[in-house]
Amino acid sequence: MQAYWKRSQRKLAPWLFLAPGLAMFALYVIIPIFQSMAISFYDWDGLGEKIWIGTANYVELIDDDAFYTSLKNNVIWLVLYLLAVPAGLMIAIFLNQTVWGIRAYKSLFFFPFVISQVVVGLMFSWFYAPNFGLFYKLIETVTGDGVAILADERFVTYGIIVAGLWPQIAYVMILYLTGLNNVAPDQVEAARLDGAKGWRMLWYVILPQLRPATFIAVVVTVIGALRSFDLVSIMTNGGPYGSSRVLSFYMYEQALSEYGYRMGYGAAIAVVLFAIMMVFISGFIWKMWRDETER
Amino acid sequence: MAALTLVNVTKSFGKTDVIKGVDLEVQTGEFCVFVGPSGCGKSTLLRMIAGLEDVSSGEVMINGARVNDVAPAKREIAMVFQSYALYPHLTVRDNMGLALKQAGQSKAAVAKSVDHAAAMLALEPLLARRPSELSGGQRQRVAIGRAIVRTPKLFLFDEPLSNLDAALRVATRIEIAKLHRDLDATMIYVTHDQIEAMTLADRIVVLRDGRVEQVGAPMDLYNDPDNTFVAGFIGSPMMNFLHAGALGMRSATMGVRPEHLAISRTAGQIEGTVSHVEKLGGETLVYINTATQGLLTVRLFGEHDYRVDETVQLTPEAARAFHFDAAGLRLR
Amino acid sequence: MFPRPIQQAPRASRIAYQVALPVALLLWLLPLLGVAMTSVRPASDLAQGNYFGMPSYLAFENYADVFRNSPIAHYILNSFKVTIPTVIGCLVLSCMTGFALAIYKFRSNLLVFFLFVAGNFVPFQILMVPVRDLTLSLGLYNSTLGLALFHIAFQTGFCTLFMRNFIKALPFELIEAARVEGVSEVRIFWFIVLPLMRPAIAALSVLIFTFIWNDYFWATVLTTSAETQPVTAGLNSLNGQWVAAWHLVSAGSIIAALPPVVMFFAMQKHFIAGLTLGAVK
Numbered sequence: 085m086q087a088y089w090k091r092s093q094r095k096l097a098p099w100l101f102l103a104p105g106l107a108m109f110a111l112y113v114i115i116p117i118f119q120s121m122a123i124s125f126y127d128w129d130g131l132g133e134k135i136w137i138g139t140a141n142y143v144e145l146i147d148d149d150a151f152y153t154s155l156k157n158n159v160i161w162l163v164l165y166l167l168a169v170p171a172g173l174m175i176a177i178f179l180n181q182t183v184w185g186i187r188a189y190k191s192l193f194f195f196p197f198v199i200s201q202v203v204v205g206l207m208f209s210w211f212y213a214p215n216f217g218l219f220y221k222l223i224e225t226v227t228g229d230g231v232a233i234l235a236d237e238r239f240v241t242y243g244i245i246v247a248g249l250w251p252q253i254a255y256v257m258i259l260y261l262t263g264l265n266n267v268a269p270d271q272v273e274a275a276r277l278d279g280a281k282g283w284r285m286l287w288y289v290i291l292p293q294l295r296p297a298t299f300i301a302v303v304v305t306v307i308g309a310l311r312s313f314d315l316v317s318i319m320t321n322g323g324p325y326g327s328s329r330v331l332s333f334y335m336y337e338q339a340l341s342e343y344g345y346r347m348g349y350g351a352a353i354a355v356v357l358f359a360i361m362m363v364f365i366s367g368f369i370w371k372m373w374r375d376e377t378e379r
Numbered sequence: 380m381a382a383l384t385l386v387n388v389t390k391s392f393g394k395t396d397v398i399k400g401v402d403l404e405v406q407t408g409e410f411c412v413f414v415g416p417s418g419c420g421k422s423t424l425l426r427m428i429a430g431l432e433d434v435s436s437g438e439v440m441i442n443g444a445r446v447n448d449v450a451p452a453k454r455e456i457a458m459v460f461q462s463y464a465l466y467p468h469l470t471v472r473d474n475m476g477l478a479l480k481q482a483g484q485s486k487a488a489v490a491k492s493v494d495h496a497a498a499m500l501a502l503e504p505l506l507a508r509r510p511s512e513l514s515g516g517q518r519q520r521v522a523i524g525r526a527i528v529r530t531p532k533l534f535l536f537d538e539p540l541s542n543l544d545a546a547l548r549v550a551t552r553i554e555i556a557k558l559h560r561d562l563d564a565t566m567i568y569v570t571h572d573q574i575e576a577m578t579l580a581d582r583i584v585v586l587r588d589g590r591v592e593q594v595g596a597p598m599d600l601y602n603d604p605d606n607t608f609v610a611g612f613i614g615s616p617m618m619n620f621l622h623a624g625a626l627g628m629r630s631a632t633m634g635v636r637p638e639h640l641a642i643s644r645t646a647g648q649i650e651g652t653v654s655h656v657e658k659l660g661g662e663t664l665v666y667i668n669t670a671t672q673g674l675l676t677v678r679l680f681g682e683h684d685y686r687v688d689e690t691v692q693l694t695p696e697a698a699r700a701f702h703f704d705a706a707g708l709r710l711r
Numbered sequence: 712m713f714p715r716p717i718q719q720a721p722r723a724s725r726i727a728y729q730v731a732l733p734v735a736l737l738l739w740l741l742p743l744l745g746v747a748m749t750s751v752r753p754a755s756d757l758a759q760g761n762y763f764g765m766p767s768y769l770a771f772e773n774y775a776d777v778f779r780n781s782p783i784a785h786y787i788l789n790s791f792k793v794t795i796p797t798v799i800g801c802l803v804l805s806c807m808t809g810f811a812l813a814i815y816k817f818r819s820n821l822l823v824f825f826l827f828v829a830g831n832f833v834p835f836q837i838l839m840v841p842v843r844d845l846t847l848s849l850g851l852y853n854s855t856l857g858l859a860l861f862h863i864a865f866q867t868g869f870c871t872l873f874m875r876n877f878i879k880a881l882p883f884e885l886i887e888a889a890r891v892e893g894v895s896e897v898r899i900f901w902f903i904v905l906p907l908m909r910p911a912i913a914a915l916s917v918l919i920f921t922f923i924w925n926d927y928f929w930a931t932v933l934t935t936s937a938e939t940q941p942v943t944a945g946l947n948s949l950n951g952q953w954v955a956a957w958h959l960v961s962a963g964s965i966i967a968a969l970p971p972v973v974m975f976f977a978m979q980k981h982f983i984a985g986l987t988l989g990a991v992k
Contacts, residue, residue: 094896095817097896102807109830111845181714195743195972195975198921200925200967200971202964203964206960210745210746210749258983267712267713285713317927318927336836336932339839350840357836
């Protein structure tokens with residue numbers, strides 16, 4: 085036994101080091117993904133007997149208006165959330181100076197990311213609050229007529245996305261600040277000697293060097309947009325009339341809230357969301373895989 | 380007895396063969412240098428001896444015992460890395476004593492061994508410091524000290540001087556040579572610098588493309604190279620290779636070292652014009668463009684005045700020339 | 712440096728920049744300032760419609776009220792009971808997995824690595840029903856331990872990515888030197904690699920602390936009562952009770968946000984180092 089260990093130590097060691105982490109990760113993450121896929125073929129209230137209904141949940145989904153509303157909102161989230169990338173870059177460029185107190189400015193600009201989304205949601209609810217909210221007042225002064233953003237089906241999703249963008253821009257900003265800090269100074273100087281400045285400098289010299297930061301920024305923003313749940317739950321609870329639902333929230337509503345314990349139907353929604361996300365995840369993994377194997 | 384024996388050793392990474400069959404015997408107490416251009420496989424071969432790379436086929440034997448499947452730790456070797464590989468979080472004393480401590484020696488025994496090695500390398504004042512507080516040369520000495528402490532059967536050096544500046548490199552070279560005499564240990568040393576190889580080695584192994592080109596004492600390689608590669612690699616400035624046919628010889632290539640090419644303003648076998656002159660004080664190097672033989676180098680002792688574009692005549696010293704066949708092999 | 716340092720710009724631009732900085736910051740933090748202001752505004756001001764003027768006095772009693780009339784102290788305690796074990800658990804697991812994936816070459820190495828990376832990106836909802844089930848069957852539903860166990864497992868994905876890349880950036884010759892010296896694999900982990908991982912451990916602890924403290928979704932899925940709910944879920948239920956009592960909601964929000972904020976300002980360097988991993992090559 086001891087001789088065997090001595091001989092194969094370097095073969096066995098990695099698996100011994102991996103075992104606890106991999107076991108936990110498999111139990112709580114990998115296996116549940118497949119369990120959810122299985123549950124999506126059952127009718128199940130979470131307690132009683134599971135009844136096999138085949139693809140009935142998915143068939144129901146095709147005719148579910150609420151599902152399409154959620155899907156549409158997810159697309160809006162995804163597109164608008166990506167504004168965080170250029171916005172974060174702009175703020176990073178604005179703050180990339182060495183004047184007195186700039187470190188404090190950078191920290192304070194980053195501040196919204198540290199706060200829980202629950203708190204961010206409450207802050208923006210107050211900001212939008214009808215009759216006395218700061219934003220409401222502002223609109224009222226400009227147009228003479230206030231708008232209750234969170235109670236208006238036309239604006240509610242955009243209102244929540246703005247709240248989501250606030251911390252997300254802060255996150256992207258810090259990624260770019262670090263990236264700008266590591267831009268090779270000799271290349272910038274060489275480009276200046278060649279007469280590049282302003283936008284052309286940004287586009288042809290700086291942005292190519294910021295590519296790793298841009299990649300991470302896009303990854304975290306896309307994942308963040310598709311994961312959006314907290315803000316919807318806190319600010320509107322999906323309302324008014326379900327108009328601000330996103331897939332993650334609709335799934336939770338179907339499976340766990342007062343609307344009923346339809347675990348199978350919820351699982352089917354989750355599988356759709358998972359499939360959408362897998363498109364992006366596969367892309368990221370493919371790029372990372374290429375970088376790893378090229379080395 | 381042979382301290383190290385390699386029998387038809389090969390190494391492949393996937394489809395690329397890095398070592399293509401190496402046979403070698405290193406005697407106990409010998410200082411053996413692996414030399415060759417970058418990418419020739421010399422470091423890989425050393426790492427295979429250390430056990431850091433697996434052997435694809437063939438046998439590695441240390442003191443007569445086959446060690447192919449023995450972990451590096453059990454091979455009783457010590458290795459000095461190019462980057463020194465000092466543990467940044469440990470003091471010099473702990474860096475040097477780590478192996479003995481891991482082997483279960485008493486604190487007093489470890490301290491005694493470390494003190495002894497530190498004395499040999501004049502490291503005593505540095506024992507309490509961390510690697511980040513040391514200069515490059517000092518780190519190098521600590522890395523060597525860490526190897527000495529274990530009194531291994533075999534010392535392995537992987538380009539240990541390449542991160543030092545020129546002056547320090549010469550000083551450390553002398554120190555390593557002295558260490559070899561004092562310890563009477565077997566050492567294998569990898570370098571791409573033929574001057575290091577010439578000055579340190581009892582025996583040089585010249586490698587190219589994963590094969591041994593020639594093995595021998597430094598002066599044997601210099602005076603009696605087996606092929607054009609060894610002839611060109613050993614010696615600086617590089618040997619001139621002439622088209623022997625143009626000079627009425629039967630061989631394909633004639634090799635003449637720069638100091639064996641006579642230069643004259645009046646008469647000679649090959650005519651050319653001076654393209655560049657390097658005056659180094661003790662010697663003068665003259666580079667000459669010839670119509671028939673391309674660029675040739677002449678090495679003269681002392682100071683000489685040749686001007687660029689001046690026409691000169693060259694004559695190879697026939698008795699000191701080497702002849703090679705079309706494949707580059709020596710004709711004896 | 713890009714953009715060109717403002718010190719080299721004309722005097723007018725310099726002044727404009729110095730003015731723009733605080734103005735931009737003020738606009739950026741407007742929602743936060745509004746809430747901070749409201750948290751010290753007496754209820755009477757709100758009743759009289761004084762939402763934006765100066766508070767008639769600084770009503771720190773709002774904070775006292777929040778603690779007196781709600782279980783927020785208990786919520787905060789629960790948050791710590793979830794967050795601290797999660798940080799420790801993740802670090803222990805990911806130091807080992809990261810070491811295994813960074814140091815050893817074996818055939819399925821990249822496959823296992825990308826399993827952790829991909830798992831880290833999946834939507835929570837695909838895990839929700841089975842994880843809730845698993846927690847129920849372990850008898851840990853509605854307990855801080857059940858919540859912490861899930862967080863440990865899930866965050867191990869991100870932490871493994873982080874640790875593996877960190878160890879991979881260490882000079883590999885250190886490990887080879889130790890191997891030649893006869894140090895066993897376990898001791899290489901303990902005596903050589905672990906001491907060098909201190910910066911990574913510091914960065915991950917603050918990062919995971921913040922992530923877990925701010926988690927809301929899993930708190931609502933796996934805990935239900937005031938005895939076990941962390942402060943994010945607790946705050947949401949208080950928000951339901953305090954309809955239109957914005958001074959209390961604001962004070963509660965500030966209290967809930969405080970621990971990660973303190974953590975951030977205390978360990979800013981590590982926090983940002985952790986967050987920007989991979990943003991530079």
